[in-house]
Amino acid sequence: MTMRAAVCVRPGGPEVLEIRELPVPTVRDGWSLVQVKGAGLNRSELRTRQGHSPNVRFPRVLGIECVGVVAASTDPTMPEGTTVAAVMGEMGREYDGGYAQYALLPNSLLMPITTSLPWEVFAALPETYLTAQGALDALGIVRQGRLLIRGGTSSVGMAAASIASGYGLEIAATTRRQAKVDALTAVGVDHVLVDTGESLPASVHSVWAEGADYVLDLVGASTAVESLRLVRRGGTVCVAGSLSGWLIPDFEPIAMIPSGTKLTAFHSDNLKGSAGRTVLQRVVHEVEAGVYRPNVDRVFALDDIVAAHRHMEDNQATGKVVMRPESA
Template identity: 80%
Template sequence: MREQTGHPQRVTTMKAAVCVRAGGPEVLELRELPVPEVREGWSLVRIKGAGLNRSELRTRQGHSPDVRFPRVLGIECVGVVAASTDPLLPDGTTVAAVMGEMGRQFDGGYAEYALLPNSLLMPLATTLPWDVLAALPETYLTAQGSLDALGIEPGGKGRLLIRGGTSSVGMAAASIAAGYGIETAATTRRRDKTDALAAAGVDHVLLDDGEHLADGVHEIWPEGPDYVLDLVGTATAVDSLRLVRRGGTVCMTGTLSGWLIPDFEPVAMIPSGTRLTAFHSDNVKGSAGRPLLQRVVDEVEAGVYRPNVDRVFALDDIAAAHRYMEDNRAAGKLVVLP
């Protein structure tokens, strides 16, 4: 996927969704900004799509103390290089970028152009449409990294429980696990999302009402799952440690319920022999993540993995996209196209 960009230096302004202060979705304002100028070590990327993430929602709400407003949010994007001083990044190269303080310490993906560190850019070979490609980087790198942290491998054995299954990462993890041949269960709090989980390859869909999940899990797996991927976060961490079989592994990846576990006592709360680990997608940014993301892209093109795009928004509708995300209406990935 390549594109002739022409002479981007002649383009002087761009549309961008600017978070002007902490608050509700209305603080995301569409503005006309100057197109950033290329400098050494950074490349100008013409953004073709950006996935939405709940971390951006929390930043918008004011829960990221290191972020100063106004700021163009967006911790990931895909697009084409419009200008660069790096000969390894010629104009028209398809790239993806995730994390690395993108959308936090410097402007991110909610714009038509972004000036990004070369170290974050992952050149890709693909024919996928932009909305599908935009749904992959942060979500699939996180899902794949989490399964790696759990020790789950292709053709392996074991039973995997995904908590927060209809999140974008949950759907991606289910898709990868199905490709691996792993027996999978996933939770949702909404009955209207069960079909989406089944379509993603989940073997057992469990409604989590906050009280009887253990009964449902033990009905299908009396000893409990071998692995738990917890995408809900701190509110369910201790319960996940109780659910996994003795000697199994829990991976904390999600932060849907916050970052801190109050009054956490590891010796009392981690059953003897059970393992607790975590994954953060900052571990697979830039050159470290490029081979993994290329593998994901190839699997999506081959039909092995499903991209699980729930809805695509225009940049002009970014406030509506955040409302949709904040209301937990999505079953899969939300994407914005400039």
């Protein structure tokens, strides 16, 4: 039995993703086979494709998350037909991930979920909302205060705005494109700041003279130091994204972290498997109830994975990009 998959054959541009016919993986102890119904696409997969992820051997089926149905199980608590989601755990890096019609995944990674959502909507939630919720928790947010989201029109940024709006926070969010302002307003952002790369500190302080209470930085390495100066003294910055890469060059903590200001981080690997199941099930219920927005930008077919990566790499997306295998 064979399946179709998008294989990253070597490091490079979007064109190194090739659609191939592969054998359906054989189930082994501790792992179950999932028929993939949808996979959210993530910018970390761009960097893996480009060759920046350590210890990744090519060819590799990318994809750090997916949703689907258990097709063959080695876990009696998750029989065939169970709806599941899976996130991280080295999917698409140490072993093949979600860019395929089937994925062989560790049982410990699978999260059984009850949902009536369409597959493309469900597929937009796991990595995005688990990261957003975890990052807001890492910030220590209470149900009031002022939150600045950097990288606001990323899928995680829009999810965080949706959650934070429900908390009653006053929210500001950045975007580099004027055309994306309305999308941020629609998810509960009070102040949309168009970041030209030159005047953001002045824009933030014109809204909040003392700065934000919290900054959720989804841009990452290139902006983290500046974000530390956009919070009030004693405020908190959480770096939970890597739109600009993973490393902060020449970082000097004592010189660069204002006294009393806190810097933390969140990685979605902390909410994989059973640790994330309760959170994700709650998110699914909130989306079904219309409280949270799924923020799906575009849905691509497996055959269009190259176009999907170009769409992400060119920063065209406002929200989550989703891939659906054609026959799933």
